[in-house]
Amino acid sequence: xxxxxxxxxxxVAKRGQDVALRCDPISGHVSLFWYQQALGQGPEFLTxxxxxxxxDKSGLPSDRFFAERPEGSVSTLKIQxxxxxxxxxxxxxxxxxxxxxxxxxxxxxxLTVV
Amino acid sequence: xxxxxxxxxxxxxxxxxxxxxxxxxxxxxxxxYWYRQDPGKxxxxxxxxLSNGAVKQEGRLMASxxxxxxxxTLHITAAVHDLSATYFCxxxxxxxxxxxxxxxxxxxxxx
Numbered sequence: 001x002x003x004x005x006x007x008x009x010x011x012v013a014k015r016g017q018d019v020a021l022r023c024d025p026i027s028g029h030v031s032l033f034w035y036q037q038a039l040g041q042g043p044e045f046l047t048x049x050x051x052x053x054x055x056d057k058s059g060l061p062s063d064r065f066f067a068e069r070p071e072g073s074v075s076t077l078k079i080q081x082x083x084x085x086x087x088x089x090x091x092x093x094x095x096x097x098x099x100x101x102x103x104x105x106x107x108x109x110x111l112t113v114v
Numbered sequence: 115x116x117x118x119x120x121x122x123x124x125x126x127x128x129x130x131x132x133x134x135x136x137x138x139x140x141x142x143x144x145x146x147y148w149y150r151q152d153p154g155k156x157x158x159x160x161x162x163x164l165s166n167g168a169v170k171q172e173g174r175l176m177a178s179x180x181x182x183x184x185x186x187t188l189h190i191t192a193a194v195h196d197l198s199a200t201y202f203c204x205x206x207x208x209x210x211x212x213x214x215x216x217x218x219x220x221x222x223x224x225x
């Protein structure tokens with residue numbers, strides 16, 4: 001596709017449920033980022049992939065969060081045993097190379113944990 | 115620790131006026147980005163600034179970077195309603211891949 005695609009757009013999960021969020025980056029983009037954006041705040045970095053390698057996962061808030069990009073294209077962010085504080089918009093971005101270039105963002109997945 | 119502060123956080127202005135949004139950051143940075151976000155939409159890249167003194171312009175928006183002052187500005191000239199959005203700056207360093215984001219400036223332009 002022409003842009004970064006994320007699915008689902010909206011997800012309501014019961015506390016304790018596992019969720020999986022999908023990101024389809026722009027074809028050929030090497031770099032893929034996940035961010036978490038709370039209401040009224042700027043995005044916060046979660047993790048970074050260069051092709052299939054997860055080079056930085058320092059922003060993942062707990063071991064309940066796990067991300068993968070097994071074939072260097074589509075990525076999945078998984079959250080286990082969701083908690084209310086996980087409610088946020090999860091943004092995926094991709095860029096052609098790692099640094100000094102603009103990243104293109106998807107529309108995000110709004111996760112609400114009830 | 116790299117911190118990014120934007121001000122103002124909220125700005126309501128009339129069409130036709132000029133205004134500036136400021137982005138201050140706390141430590142040395144190699145790159146600075148400006149993004150626009152409309153409600154419920156994704157972040158749209160506006161400018162990438164990579165060197166001291168860099169100035170970029172697109173339509174009614176102009177961004178500049180002063181790495182010595184650790185300051186970037188986004189200047190809006192003769193604002194129009196279509197520019198209403200939230201504007202974010204984000205700062206990064208070559209030492210890692212992370213971008214640190216400001217809290218955003220919500221801009222409302224009244225006809």
